[in-house]
Amino acid sequence: xxxxxxxxxxxSFTGRPSAGSAELVLRALPGGGPANTAVALARLGTPxxxxxxxxxxxxxxxxxxxxxxxxxxxxxxxxxxxxxTLAVAALDERGRAEYTFYATGTADWQWxxxxxxxxxxxxxxxxxxxxxxxxxxxxxxxxxxxARAASARATISIDPNVRPSLAGKDDYQVERWCAFAxxxxxxxxxxxxxxxxxxxxxxxxxxxxxxxRLVVVTLGAAGALVSLDGERATVAxxxxxxxxxxxxxxxxxAGLLHSLEAKGLLGGRLDGLDLETVVAAAEFAAxxxxxxxxxxxxxxxxxxxx
Numbered sequence: 001x002x003x004x005x006x007x008x009x010x011x012s013f014t015g016r017p018s019a020g021s022a023e024l025v026l027r028a029l030p031g032g033g034p035a036n037t038a039v040a041l042a043r044l045g046t047p048x049x050x051x052x053x054x055x056x057x058x059x060x061x062x063x064x065x066x067x068x069x070x071x072x073x074x075x076x077x078x079x080x081x082x083x084x085t086l087a088v089a090a091l092d093e094r095g096r097a098e099y100t101f102y103a104t105g106t107a108d109w110q111w112x113x114x115x116x117x118x119x120x121x122x123x124x125x126x127x128x129x130x131x132x133x134x135x136x137x138x139x140x141x142x143x144x145x146x147a148r149a150a151s152a153r154a155t156i157s158i159d160p161n162v163r164p165s166l167a168g169k170d171d172y173q174v175e176r177w178c179a180f181a182x183x184x185x186x187x188x189x190x191x192x193x194x195x196x197x198x199x200x201x202x203x204x205x206x207x208x209x210x211x212x213r214l215v216v217v218t219l220g221a222a223g224a225l226v227s228l229d230g231e232r233a234t235v236a237x238x239x240x241x242x243x244x245x246x247x248x249x250x251x252x253x254a255g256l257l258h259s260l261e262a263k264g265l266l267g268g269r270l271d272g273l274d275l276e277t278v279v280a281a282a283e284f285a286a287x288x289x290x291x292x293x294x295x296x297x298x299x300x301x302x303x304x305x306x
Contacts, residue, residue, distance in 0.1 A: 002041055002257055002266070003076070003124035003154075005051040005143060006034025006133040007108035008067070009085045009101075010059040011246065011297065028059065029297045030066035031087065032108075033131035033161040036247045040254030040288065040300035042071035046261050049073040049122055053107040053115075059084035060107070076120050080107035089246065101166050108132065111139030116146040125267035126257060127154050131161035135171040148180045155266040157183040159253055162190040169194060178210035182270050185216045185253050200225050201232065213270050216282060218252055218289075220245075226282050231275045235282040238290040247298025248289045254300065255285030 011031035034052070041048040050072050054060045056079065063084070068074055086102040103109070109132065121127060127150045133143045147156055158181045160172050172194055178184060184207055188200070195203050204215040204227035217225045223237040259281035260266050265273055291301040 001047040001049055001073075001122065001124045002126045002128060002261060003049045003051055003121055004034045004038040004041070005127060005129040005146070006131050007032040007085060008035035008050075008052050008054060008063040009087045009108070010062065011099075012086060012088045026088065028062070028086075030059075030063050031247065031298045032085070033159065033250050034129065034133065035063065035067065036250035036298040036300070037128060037159075037254045037257075038072045039067060039070040039298075040247075040251045040292075041258055043300055043302045044254060044258040044288070044306075045303045046254075046258045047073065049076050049124055051076045051116075051120055053078045053080040053082075053110060055080050055082060055084040055107040057083050059086070076122060078115050080110065082107040082110055084108075099163065099165065101163070103132075103136075103166060109136040109139045111142045113142045113145065116142050118149060120146075121150050121154065124154055125261065126157060127151075128157040128159070128253065128257060130157075130159040130177075132163060132166060134158070134160075134173075134177065135167040140171075144177070147177075151180040151182075153267075155183065155268060155270065156181045157185065157253070157257060159185045159249070160190050160194070161186075161249065162193045164193060174207065175210040178207050178212040181212050183214045183216070183256075184212040185218070185249075185256065187218045187249050188220060191217060201227070204232070205230060214273065214278060216252075216256065218249055224252070224282050224286060226275070226278050228273060228275050228278050233275060233279050235279060235286055237286050240290040240294045242293045243296050245293050246296075247300065248293050250298065251292040251300040252285045252289040255288030256281050258288075259284045 009032035012026040085106040
């Protein structure tokens with residue numbers, strides 16, 4: 001089982017009902033990086049346990065239905081009194097989304113140490129977190145301490161999933177997180193924000209030195225760079241007709257973790273991992289990501305679609 005800790009966000013996509021209309025139509029779909037990863041894992045066949053603070057508003061009901069219908073275990077979720085986070089997404093000509101967040105006082109970020117006791121992890125072999133859970137007050141310290149404690153018995157995976165409109169560069173303490181993380185996955189956009197002008201290979205070396213054994217940098221249509229203790233390879237991205245790229249990185253993470261879990265490599269410090277196995281896992285992850293790009297919204301494939 002893989003546990004995923006983080007936000008579940010209502011992604012609202014903008015549109016207009018007719019040419020020249022002054023109205024703006026919003027189509028709300030369940031999203032949020034960690035929730036997307038949990039859904040993708042469950043659909044691929046890996047038991048996934050979601051650790052989230054879910055509101056009782058209309059969006060919270062949408063999240064519960066979306067997660068549970070995909071097979072995600074919600075027993076570790078917190079029933080939150082605060083409203084859900086809303087993200088308004090505008091797609092550019094490449095299908096990439098630019099988000100405006102409505103997140104003040106919302107449920108996702110209100111974690112307390114009492115809500116994150118060790119029992120909440122359950123029997124998971126891996127904890128995946130990151131995105132805004134590790135950077136948004138007031139819960140980020142509680143989330144970081146939970147992940148640090150979980151590293152004593154589980155593989156830790158982190159995806160910074162940078163959101164510049166909600167957090168500054170100094171909030172993303174990637175080197176500090178690498179002290180307890182085994183896997184660091186991020187995009188080329190994340191890298192450009194965190195370390196502008198730094199080549200991916202040099203960035204990987206710095207994060208290896210800080211403690212992360214496996215670093216993966218996704219490069220959009222150019223594929224991905226994988227680096228295991230400094231031993232590196234590139235993986236191509238399958239060609240696909242892109243509808244949009246929403247949730248593509250989260251689907252990649254799920255494919256990578258699913259593949260490693262299926263080989264029995266999660267649950268420790270990745271001691272049995274070699275570069276050949278990493279490349280195979282990343283190639284599978286790229287296929288999962290590509291299929292997610294071929295449909296609208298964060299809608300990852302089921303196992304029988306691969």
